[in-house]
Amino acid sequence: MNQTLLLEMKQITKRFPGILANDRINFTLHPGEIHMLLGENGSGKSTLMNILSGIYKPDGGEIFIKGRKTIFKSPRDSIKARIGMVHQHFKLIDTFSAAENIVLGTHKNFKLNKNDIEKKVYDLAKENGLEVSPRAKLWQLSVGEKQRVEILKLLYRGAEILVLDEPTAVLTPGESRDLFSNLKKMAREDRGIIVITHKLHEVIEAADRVTVLRSGKSMATLEQKDFSQEYFARLMVGRKDIFSFSENITLEPPGEKILELNNVQALNENGRLSLKDISFNIRKGEIFGVAGIAGNGQRELAETITGLRKCTSGNIHLKGENITNMSPSEINAKDVGHVPEDRVGTGLVPGLDIINNIMLKGYKNSFSRGIFLNYKKAFSKTGEILNEFDIKLGDPSGPVSLLSGGNLQRLLLAREMSSNPALLVAVYPIRGLDVGAIESVHRLLLEQRSNGTAILLISEDLEEILKLSDRIGVLYEGTINGILEKQNADLEKIALLMTRVKNTGEINS
Numbered sequence: 001m002n003q004t005l006l007l008e009m010k011q012i013t014k015r016f017p018g019i020l021a022n023d024r025i026n027f028t029l030h031p032g033e034i035h036m037l038l039g040e041n042g043s044g045k046s047t048l049m050n051i052l053s054g055i056y057k058p059d060g061g062e063i064f065i066k067g068r069k070t071i072f073k074s075p076r077d078s079i080k081a082r083i084g085m086v087h088q089h090f091k092l093i094d095t096f097s098a099a100e101n102i103v104l105g106t107h108k109n110f111k112l113n114k115n116d117i118e119k120k121v122y123d124l125a126k127e128n129g130l131e132v133s134p135r136a137k138l139w140q141l142s143v144g145e146k147q148r149v150e151i152l153k154l155l156y157r158g159a160e161i162l163v164l165d166e167p168t169a170v171l172t173p174g175e176s177r178d179l180f181s182n183l184k185k186m187a188r189e190d191r192g193i194i195v196i197t198h199k200l201h202e203v204i205e206a207a208d209r210v211t212v213l214r215s216g217k218s219m220a221t222l223e224q225k226d227f228s229q230e231y232f233a234r235l236m237v238g239r240k241d242i243f244s245f246s247e248n249i250t251l252e253p254p255g256e257k258i259l260e261l262n263n264v265q266a267l268n269e270n271g272r273l274s275l276k277d278i279s280f281n282i283r284k285g286e287i288f289g290v291a292g293i294a295g296n297g298q299r300e301l302a303e304t305i306t307g308l309r310k311c312t313s314g315n316i317h318l319k320g321e322n323i324t325n326m327s328p329s330e331i332n333a334k335d336v337g338h339v340p341e342d343r344v345g346t347g348l349v350p351g352l353d354i355i356n357n358i359m360l361k362g363y364k365n366s367f368s369r370g371i372f373l374n375y376k377k378a379f380s381k382t383g384e385i386l387n388e389f390d391i392k393l394g395d396p397s398g399p400v401s402l403l404s405g406g407n408l409q410r411l412l413l414a415r416e417m418s419s420n421p422a423l424l425v426a427v428y429p430i431r432g433l434d435v436g437a438i439e440s441v442h443r444l445l446l447e448q449r450s451n452g453t454a455i456l457l458i459s460e461d462l463e464e465i466l467k468l469s470d471r472i473g474v475l476y477e478g479t480i481n482g483i484l485e486k487q488n489a490d491l492e493k494i495a496l497l498m499t500r501v502k503n504t505g506e507i508n509s
């Protein structure tokens with residue numbers, strides 16, 4: 001027992017059916033520090049922190065808060081102990097305003113008036129550099145803004161131990177830098193911050209200490225002076241070769257036009273023009289990468305193509321057929337795969353089990369037998385997919401909401417790719433994945449390409465875009481600011497188009 005520690009977790013053990021998720025883990029947090037938890041998908045990071053936030057009960061081990069042994073019977077006890085966690089998937093209410101979400105559940109016995117609440121939230125936001133408009137409804141906010149609302153919610157409740165589960169998985173590089181500089185400010189003398197990540201460079205940039213998990217075990221806790229990417233990688237995966245990527249898949253010249261957009265326009269939720277006059281095409285067996293800073297129309301572009309958003313002007317053709325403003329299910333039936341930005345919600349149904357999530361897109365056709373569902377077929381298909389895409393799960397009949405972030409993403413990709421669609425719209429496909437998983441997703445995308453799928457790859461990771469794309473379109477304020485061929489593209493040219501006015505002389509379509 002150590003009085004000067006904010007938190008001490010000792011010998012924490014947690015079992016799930018078939019898996020030892022946490023195996024006698026020790027973890028401490030000093031006041032004022034940022035302590036990161038690093039590990040591959042499924043290594044037990046979220047589990048450990050869910051124990052700290054009272055969501056899971058440990059099978060063994062003890063927790064001390066400021067030297068006092070504490071047992072959490074529920075999340076409420078953890079909140080009382082001034083622990084606050086921002087989860088991988090946000091838990092906010094869409095129809096409430098930012099301010100309402102932040103104060104929700106804190107003023108039981110008296111009613112605060114709306115202006116007071118908004119003022120309080122505004123001040124709190126300002127003090128912590130977490131800019132957000134208190135009156136905006138949640139659904140109007142970007143993912144980065146929603147995250148700020150989640151953090152403010154915890155600060156509003158006086159959190160002293162702040163836990164963020166992969167906060168940068170949903171952020172642009174710029175937003176991530178802002179977040180870390182804010183976190184450094186927030187980690188004052190009376191507050192400690194735990195950040196879950198599998199990005200090695202984030203540890204180097206922003207951590208005071210790091211604990212590395214592998215297969216449920218703590219491999220080491222390191223101080224800044226011992227930080228090195230190679231060392232982290234070795235502790236995480238036990239091998240060093242994870243940085244290399246070899247592209248040994250044959251490149252066929254792209255074939256006929258699969259997707260064609262002509263002068264497409266669309267509005268955002270606020271009725272503002274968010275896609276202005278977009279034209280490009282993708283050929284069979286081609287990866288068309290869309291680069292750009294998030295919020296420049298990426299989401300609207302994917303949604304308009306897949307029928308989730310109305311196209312207000314212009315037209316979209318798939319294999320020569322006009323699909324403009326067809327319903328999402330009509331478009332899906334035309335052999336289109338979609339890996340959306342928000343996996344839980346648009347992509348997967350959290351309360352359903354894995355089999356039903358796999359069946360989700362085929363209820364009407366591949367898995368129906370008359371008016372009944374063909375469970376047998378769905379069952380064997382699920383087995384095939386899990387096998388082929390190497391998804392290891394404790395219990396396939398549990399709800400997908402229990403899967404680790406990385407496994408969720410793999411499941412979604414697997415479902416969308418398993419039918420070899422004519423067109424695959426992949427929005428931030430590697431978000432939340434560890435280095436090993438990223439490589440396997442990239443390999444899958446390249447294989448799909450060789451199988452003739454036309455792929456629209458939306459990503460904020462320029463290295464990823466450059467590595468995979470045959471052509472690159474750069475989105476800037478709702479327009480395609482330029483299209484570069486792979487052989488003419490480099491980081492600098494893309495970055496210029498991302499931030500500035502058109503014309504580097506490479507524009508075609």
Ligand SMILES: Nc1ncnc2c1ncn2[C@@H]1O[C@H](COP(=O)(O)OP(=O)(O)OP(=O)(O)O)[C@@H](O)[C@H]1O
Pocket residue numbers: 016017019021039040041042043044045046047048198393394395398402403404405406407432
């Ligand atoms: N409620 C649960 N029921 C059954 N198995 C679970 C449950 N929660 C987690 N697991 C399993 O425990 C292991 C650790 O999962 P955890 O979510 O802690 O991983 P993680 O390190 O956060 O991974 P990621 O980086 O993918 O988010 C995984 O194999 C996961 O499938």
Ligand SMILES: [Mg+2]
Pocket residue numbers: 045046047088165404405406
């Ligand atoms: Mg996790």
